[in-house]
Amino acid sequence: MVELKIFRTEKERVLKGYQKRNLKQEQIDLVDQILHLDTERKKTQAELDQILSQSNHLAKEIGELFKSGNAQEANAKKTAVADLKEKSKQLELLLEQTMAQINELQLQLPNVPNTVVPHGKTAEDNEVYFSSSRPLPVLAENALPHWELAKKYKLFDMELGVKITGSGFILYRNKGARLQRALINFFLDEAVKAGYEEIIPPLLVNEDSARGTGQLPDKEGQMYYAEKDDLYLIPTAEVPVTNIYRDVILKEDQLGAKLCGYTPCFRREAGSYGAHVKGLNRVHQFDKIEIVRIEHPDKSYAALDEMLEHVKSLLEKLELPYRILRLCGGDMGFASALTYDFEVWSAAQERWLEVSSVSNFETFQSHRMKLRFKNEKGESIHPHTLNGSALALARIVASILENHQTEDGIRIPQALIPYTCFEKIN
RNA sequence: GGAGGAAUGGCAGAGUGGUUGAACGCGGCGGUCUUGAAAACCGUUGACUGUAACAGGUCCGGGGGUUCGAAUCCCUCUUCCUCCGCCA
Numbered sequence: 001m002v003e004l005k006i007f008r009t010e011k012e013r014v015l016k017g018y019q020k021r022n023l024k025q026e027q028i029d030l031v032d033q034i035l036h037l038d039t040e041r042k043k044t045q046a047e048l049d050q051i052l053s054q055s056n057h058l059a060k061e062i063g064e065l066f067k068s069g070n071a072q073e074a075n076a077k078k079t080a081v082a083d084l085k086e087k088s089k090q091l092e093l094l095l096e097q098t099m100a101q102i103n104e105l106q107l108q109l110p111n112v113p114n115t116v117v118p119h120g121k122t123a124e125d126n127e128v129y130f131s132s133s134r135p136l137p138v139l140a141e142n143a144l145p146h147w148e149l150a151k152k153y154k155l156f157d158m159e160l161g162v163k164i165t166g167s168g169f170i171l172y173r174n175k176g177a178r179l180q181r182a183l184i185n186f187f188l189d190e191a192v193k194a195g196y197e198e199i200i201p202p203l204l205v206n207e208d209s210a211r212g213t214g215q216l217p218d219k220e221g222q223m224y225y226a227e228k229d230d231l232y233l234i235p236t237a238e239v240p241v242t243n244i245y246r247d248v249i250l251k252e253d254q255l256g257a258k259l260c261g262y263t264p265c266f267r268r269e270a271g272s273y274g275a276h277v278k279g280l281n282r283v284h285q286f287d288k289i290e291i292v293r294i295e296h297p298d299k300s301y302a303a304l305d306e307m308l309e310h311v312k313s314l315l316e317k318l319e320l321p322y323r324i325l326r327l328c329g330g331d332m333g334f335a336s337a338l339t340y341d342f343e344v345w346s347a348a349q350e351r352w353l354e355v356s357s358v359s360n361f362e363t364f365q366s367h368r369m370k371l372r373f374k375n376e377k378g379e380s381i382h383p384h385t386l387n388g389s390a391l392a393l394a395r396i397v398a399s400i401l402e403n404h405q406t407e408d409g410i411r412i413p414q415a416l417i418p419y420t421c422f423e424k425i426n
Numbered sequence: 427g428g429a430g431g432a433a434u435g436g437c438a439g440a441g442u443g444g445u446u447g448a449a450c451g452c453g454g455c456g457g458u459c460u461u462g463a464a465a466a467c468c469g470u471u472g473a474c475u476g477u478a479a480c481a482g483g484u485c486c487g488g489g490g491g492u493u494c495g496a497a498u499c500c501c502u503c504u505u506c507c508u509c510c511g512c513c514a
Contacts, residue, residue, distance in 0.1 A: 045476075049483040059495040063444040066494090078494045082464090085494090248472085380473085 017112035020329030048091040055084040111364040114338040120328030130324040145348040146398040147279030168284035182419035186288040196260035200238030204231040209243040212369040237261035237290035248372040257294040286394035300384035317415035321345040337362040348402040353395040356386030
């Protein structure tokens with residue numbers, strides 16, 4: 001969530017940013033309400049502190065009086081303390097209510113977009129930030145979409161997924177399964193080469209973790225929930241990996257942490273249907289390698305650029321045409337200050353598929369998670385957190401199958417052959 | 427799943443109702459000494475909130491209670507350790 005301090009000191013920037021997100025006026029008004037409640041809170045706190053201070057003093061005096069055997073005077077003071085206690089209880093209640101109100105309002109406000117974020121309401125308004133130089137392939141007349149290719153070459157089976165679990169769960173087999181495993185290893189190796197520490201995190205997380213990265217409360221419906229144990233299946237490795245840093249105070253030299261994690265990701269995707277979710281386009285379980293960074297505020301945007309370069313290099317090595325979008329204010333995630341989406345070309349479907357989303361959350365997550373570092377002056381400062389997919393598998397598989405199909409099979413990109421141990425799917 | 431024990435500052439570890447935000451030690455930081463370093467010695471060293479700055483307030487796993495006063499007593503939850511059972 002956005003820190004109160006930012007509302008207090010940078011209100012103008014906040015309001016400008018929120019306009020880019022096309023927030024309703026009543027939502028923008030929350031900023032003023034929060035600031036008002038905050039001064040109320042301070043007033044109540046000061047009053048309460050004074051009363052507590054008095055009663056602390058009295059308690060000490062009473063102790064000394066008892067020690068010196070002056071029970072009578074001590075008992076007299078007890079009634080004074082009882083009065084103070086009554087008052088302090090009321091103030092405490094008021095304080096609690098005010099803070100709960102502030103918190104509730106704060107949770108409703110998204111992160112403040114970076115100045116370079118374009119204005120706009122929907123995905124239509126996203127700005128094409130970069131396009132790969134690779135030309136879109138011209139496919140043969142009889143070219144097939146990936147779900148037909150999967151049937152032809154027995155790569156994955158949707159019907160079996162339905163039988164075993166339900167729609168949106170895929171059973172990969174044969175070279176389809178091996179391609180999947182090859183991609184996972186390829187992406188992990190590339191990340192490790194780029195200096196990321198490999199993590200294998202838990203796939204279920206508790207409520208605190210889901211809250212820490214912002215899945216709760218607003219994306220509750222997106223996650224599978226194991227009620228009996230009060231645990232959530234992760235929608236992305238971002239959740240467990242970033243939560244390593246929940247409630248942590250780092251030393252300044254520990255900043256610049258680079259982590260990567262491979263996990264399956266589980267998403268309910270309630271309400272999705274139709275042609276755009278066909279095949280691997282949108283599934284309930286898919287594999288993804290996530291990269292996460294914890295950075296000094298001065299260095300986070302350089303880190304973001306570095307992450308873009310990393311993802312670009314992966315797509316280049318897979319020989320896929322892609323483009324990078326800079327998301328507009330209206331299409332950005334709640335927690336993000338700047339987000340770039342990577343889309344790869346799905347040649348047979350003739351559409352772009354999102355395969356990566358790289359974001360700088362600035363202090364939004366670190367504030368929520370209570371992640372801080374100490375600078376040289378000994379001040380506690382929230383670092384910036386960033387993450388991105390590098391990469392999400394299901395759609396990459398779709399794109400590889402479609403873009404690299406030929407008359408006599410599907411060609412495996414050079415860089416991947418050491419991992420698949422086969423050069424062609426036929 | 428059953429039985430018992432524990433949870434204190436970066437670490438280790440005292441503290442069982444009244445100057446205890448917390449001893450001692452290690453670690454960290456600053457200094458003295460030294461050509462430099464080590465050793466030794468001296469000092470300093472938790473978080474949050476608050477203030478212009480002081481002051482003040484909160485925090486000894488979480489929550490609740492008893493009391494004028496709780497790290498210390500009671501209830502409850504969580505986690506960890508030991509033993510038994512089960513198990514890849």
